[in-house]
Amino acid sequence: MIPFLYDRLLKPVLFRFDPEAVHDAFVSMGHGLGKTGAGRGLISALYGYRGPDASVTVDGLRYRTPVVLAAGFDYNGRLLRVLPKMGFGGVEVGSVTALPTPGNDPPRMQRMVRSRAIVVNKGLKNEGVEVIARRLKATPTPEDFVVGVSIARSNREEAAGEREGIEDYARSLEHLVREDVGDFYTINISCPNVHGGESFAEPGRLRKLLARLGKVEHSRPVYAKMPINPPWDEFQELGDVIAEAGLHGMIIGNLNKDYASASFPDEAPDSYQGGLAGLPCRERSTELIARSREHWGDRFTLVGCGGILSAEDAMDKFRAGADLVHLISGMIFTGPHLMGEIAAARAG
Numbered sequence: 001m002i003p004f005l006y007d008r009l010l011k012p013v014l015f016r017f018d019p020e021a022v023h024d025a026f027v028s029m030g031h032g033l034g035k036t037g038a039g040r041g042l043i044s045a046l047y048g049y050r051g052p053d054a055s056v057t058v059d060g061l062r063y064r065t066p067v068v069l070a071a072g073f074d075y076n077g078r079l080l081r082v083l084p085k086m087g088f089g090g091v092e093v094g095s096v097t098a099l100p101t102p103g104n105d106p107p108r109m110q111r112m113v114r115s116r117a118i119v120v121n122k123g124l125k126n127e128g129v130e131v132i133a134r135r136l137k138a139t140p141t142p143e144d145f146v147v148g149v150s151i152a153r154s155n156r157e158e159a160a161g162e163r164e165g166i167e168d169y170a171r172s173l174e175h176l177v178r179e180d181v182g183d184f185y186t187i188n189i190s191c192p193n194v195h196g197g198e199s200f201a202e203p204g205r206l207r208k209l210l211a212r213l214g215k216v217e218h219s220r221p222v223y224a225k226m227p228i229n230p231p232w233d234e235f236q237e238l239g240d241v242i243a244e245a246g247l248h249g250m251i252i253g254n255l256n257k258d259y260a261s262a263s264f265p266d267e268a269p270d271s272y273q274g275g276l277a278g279l280p281c282r283e284r285s286t287e288l289i290a291r292s293r294e295h296w297g298d299r300f301t302l303v304g305c306g307g308i309l310s311a312e313d314a315m316d317k318f319r320a321g322a323d324l325v326h327l328i329s330g331m332i333f334t335g336p337h338l339m340g341e342i343a344a345a346r347a348g
């Protein structure tokens, strides 16, 4: 009944409005509902997971379900109280940046409905690490709900250079560690929408970045958010640098920059370019997970992310070797019941 109502009633209405306006409205509503017991109870009644135990422990962190809200939805950390009631086992807040960032000029998002994709050109809009760390610190969460923080380079001219960029990432990480915030950290090396390009998805610069971040002392797991467009030999080089630097794992992966992989590329806007979320990410991310598991064995925790629109899509990622899955688009195109369905499929 709930999936049917979402698909036939709510989604057609929501899809008439600007995607960023809908996103912002949902974040405000989720924040409001999360603040009261009645609000949380309502969401739990609608979307709470009540099936067999689906919990997993990964790198010492216990997730009530293996489904995590990917970076980019709760970028300011406002949904921590409501997400555990929606079948999520965790959230990756952010990406946060050292400096508050207004993002690229709008429009920053567009749906490609037939392609089941979203063009994303947000440019790392977020309130900055200081405000977000304070908010996370003040928000109670259940023990088995994991709060990770994704760190990116500030999307501003002053952080565009290599040295400045590295220090900018380090500033965010140092602040989070000092404030004792975040259960894990993700280094987003693959955001396609920033000043100065995607420069840390290059082995030499990545090595320098991770060497600097490795000097920040803490005991939390650290992951890298990977680009999915490089060919395998380049991806493998990045993975080797990440292994050598001692990171715990890789999230595979970020937005797809190849518009030809969309089912209907003509749905893309003419006026701006951004990365594609949703279905165009599905096959490539699953393939990279399988190849990574084969190549590095158990060296890495692998997180499957990209184009999970059904429980079966998530199971494909688990079968390919993923320990956890992250998603956004499936919650939008399929509906918020998807997380519970994935948890049930995994538990069963």
Ligand SMILES: Cc1cc2nc3c(=O)[nH]c(=O)nc-3n(C[C@H](O)[C@H](O)[C@H](O)COP(=O)(O)O)c2cc1C
Residues within 6 Å of the ligand: 070, 071, 072, 073, 075, 094, 095, 109, 118, 120, 122, 124, 150, 188, 191, 225, 253, 254, 255, 276, 277, 278, 279, 281, 305, 306, 307, 308, 326, 327, 328, 329, 330
């Ligand atoms: C609106 C939006 C904003 C995003 N912002 C970020 C971000 O700030 N950092 C990041 O690592 N990934 C970001 N992503 C990418 C997602 O985390 C994810 O890798 C991608 O959407 C593929 O997953 P999906 O198909 O389940 O949406 C964003 C995605 C969307 C849809």
